[in-house]
Amino acid sequence: MTAMLNVRDLRAYYGQVQALHGMAFDLSEGSMTTLLGANGAGKTTTLRAICNMVRSTGTIEFEGAPLIGRPTESIVRLGIAHVPQGRGTFTTMTVEENLQLGAITRTDRAGVVSDIERMYDHFPVLKDRYTQQAGTLSGGEQQMLAVARALMLRPRLMLLDEPSFGLAPLIVRDLFKILGKINREDKVTILVVEQNAQLALELADKAYVIETGRIVMSGSASEIANNEDVRKSYLGY
Amino acid sequence: MELFTNQVLAGISTGAIYACMALAVVMIYQAIDHLNFAQGEMAMFSTFISWQLMQWGVPYWGAFVLTLVLSFIGGIAIERLLFKPLAKAPILTNVAGFIALYSIVNSVAGLIWDFTIKQYPTPFGSYPFLGSQLISTHQAGMIGVTILLLIGLFFFFRFTRMGLAMRAAASLPESARLVGINTSWMIALGWGMAAAIGSIAGMMIAPVVFLEPNMMLGVLIYGFAAAVLGGLTSPLGAVIGGFLVGIMENLAGTYIPGAGNELKLPIALALIIVVLVVKPAGLLGRPIVKRV
Numbered sequence: 001m002t003a004m005l006n007v008r009d010l011r012a013y014y015g016q017v018q019a020l021h022g023m024a025f026d027l028s029e030g031s032m033t034t035l036l037g038a039n040g041a042g043k044t045t046t047l048r049a050i051c052n053m054v055r056s057t058g059t060i061e062f063e064g065a066p067l068i069g070r071p072t073e074s075i076v077r078l079g080i081a082h083v084p085q086g087r088g089t090f091t092t093m094t095v096e097e098n099l100q101l102g103a104i105t106r107t108d109r110a111g112v113v114s115d116i117e118r119m120y121d122h123f124p125v126l127k128d129r130y131t132q133q134a135g136t137l138s139g140g141e142q143q144m145l146a147v148a149r150a151l152m153l154r155p156r157l158m159l160l161d162e163p164s165f166g167l168a169p170l171i172v173r174d175l176f177k178i179l180g181k182i183n184r185e186d187k188v189t190i191l192v193v194e195q196n197a198q199l200a201l202e203l204a205d206k207a208y209v210i211e212t213g214r215i216v217m218s219g220s221a222s223e224i225a226n227n228e229d230v231r232k233s234y235l236g237y
Numbered sequence: 238m239e240l241f242t243n244q245v246l247a248g249i250s251t252g253a254i255y256a257c258m259a260l261a262v263v264m265i266y267q268a269i270d271h272l273n274f275a276q277g278e279m280a281m282f283s284t285f286i287s288w289q290l291m292q293w294g295v296p297y298w299g300a301f302v303l304t305l306v307l308s309f310i311g312g313i314a315i316e317r318l319l320f321k322p323l324a325k326a327p328i329l330t331n332v333a334g335f336i337a338l339y340s341i342v343n344s345v346a347g348l349i350w351d352f353t354i355k356q357y358p359t360p361f362g363s364y365p366f367l368g369s370q371l372i373s374t375h376q377a378g379m380i381g382v383t384i385l386l387l388i389g390l391f392f393f394f395r396f397t398r399m400g401l402a403m404r405a406a407a408s409l410p411e412s413a414r415l416v417g418i419n420t421s422w423m424i425a426l427g428w429g430m431a432a433a434i435g436s437i438a439g440m441m442i443a444p445v446v447f448l449e450p451n452m453m454l455g456v457l458i459y460g461f462a463a464a465v466l467g468g469l470t471s472p473l474g475a476v477i478g479g480f481l482v483g484i485m486e487n488l489a490g491t492y493i494p495g496a497g498n499e500l501k502l503p504i505a506l507a508l509i510i511v512v513l514v515v516k517p518a519g520l521l522g523r524p525i526v527k528r529v
Contacts, residue, residue, distance in 0.1 A: 051415065076417035088412035090405055101405050104398060105417035149416070 004029040004189050010058040012049045019045045021213040032183045032190040034200040036234055037210035043193040047159045051075050051082050077105050081155035085162055087146040091135030095126055098134050098145055102152030119148040140171040160192040176203055197234040201225040243371050244487040250376035252483020253383035257438035258460025259475035261431040266469050267407040268427035271331050275338035276435055277457030282342050283308040283436030284443050285350050297360045305433045312432025316425045346450040357443035379441045462505040465512050468522020
């Protein structure tokens with residue numbers, strides 16, 4: 001497997017405060033990788049740095065193209081979809097308009113129309129509500145919409161920031177099942193930041209553990225899941 | 238009763254102009270969260286350009302369309318040169334920018350075309366509309382142009398990709414960037430469209446108030462009143478607000494003893510204050526709720 005995304009010596013800053021202290025990791029094409037870490041460790045910042053939404057230095061290369069300094073919207077056009085924390089739903093617009101916005105950079109109208117149908121197959125609940133204002137959806141439905149919106153880009157790489165946040169356990173299961181399916185069937189490489197470490201490790205191929213802006217451990221998901229420190233700190237047994 | 242109907246109809250026709258100004262104000266407010274104090278002066282300048290074109294022999298509708306295009310480009314240029322660099326500056330810096338723009342445009346217009354009052358033609362003529370004495374063909378034309386503009390804007394924002402992208406950029410800039418929208422250019426585009434809409438208002442009102450560098454001052458205040466009344470976040474509200482302010486202005490001038498022409502403007506200002514105190518979001522605007 002070749003690396004799709006290479007991150008080296010990544011440092012990120014909020015004003016004077018440094019949040020990442022030289023992160024380095026790779027994502028291989030077609031893989032599903034999870035970033036674990038406590039609150040404030042720098043998980044969200046890492047995802048934001050990939051999309052140039054925080055001031056950062058170092059190198060990030062996506063299929064050979066450098067991302068640092070490139071505007072967010074042009075990073076997205078390379079095929080990187082980011083589902084931000086809080087979902088980023090366009091709440092005053094309809095469900096269907098949200099899906100159309102996900103595909104706003106695409107020019108193949110017929111493909112967009114058929115992809116919207118495909119999203120309704122993946123997430124039948126969205127089909128029932130396609131003319132509703134997205135703000136009226138429940139938290140779980142909005143999360144489905146956020147994932148569907150990201151998929152409308154036909155991304156090569158999808159970044160997900162705590163997709164399970166605020167959702168009921170059963171809905172989280174469903175959501176992760178769909179993510180697994182997208183990863184396997186549509187060959188979308190996925191990087192997911194998740195508080196629910198157990199679930200993330202079940203599905204992912206590879207995992208990195210972050211502490212205070214540095215990677216402190218990396219390995220296959222099963223190795224990490226069986227590591228004693230990780231079990232105590234993140235899995236709670 | 239005749240007088241009342243007459244005043245309401247006259248109110249609707251000037252209201253059409255206020256609606257256009259309010260629409261221009263709302264477009265920029267949606268894009269950058271500031272009120273453009275120079276909106277009226279920009280419209281005045283556009284109107285002078287159309288006048289100049291006509292002086293050079295361009296027929297009315299040719300000058301009209303050319304002015305729309307030039308205003309659109311001018312609006313984009315103003316955003317790129319002046320307000321893009323101020324995007325992250327504090328509110329007061331932006332306000333200073335707007336006031337500077339106001340006085341620069343006003344003086345430059347005076348410098349080029351001087352401050353004497355000029356006649357401005359109407360393409361609709363000034364005959365009784367459909368034989369009725371109530372409104373003139375020009376007034377009917379103003380209403381017609383406003384309604385066409387509204388329908389056009391509605392279709393643009395509802396059914397085109399560019400319209401969808403502009404709405405997205407205005408409502409949630411960060412999410413808009415994450416779907417690949419160049420939000421910075423959407424703001425510039427909003428300025429261009431606002432300048433073009435303002436120029437329509439200027440060219441329609443100029444035959445009524447006559448062309449001179451200060452002609453839009455009162456109109457802009459009514460436009461602000463309309464935008465605040467309808468809700469600064471709602472284009473439809475701005476238009477309804479425009480018509481309501483036009484009607485109120487005329488009725489107050491007719492029926493409130495002593496209000497006359499001199500006190501019409503304070504009525505618009507009083508309306509702004511009352512709306513801000515009683516219903517800050519306006520008739521159709523959505524209240525801005527921030528979670529803490």
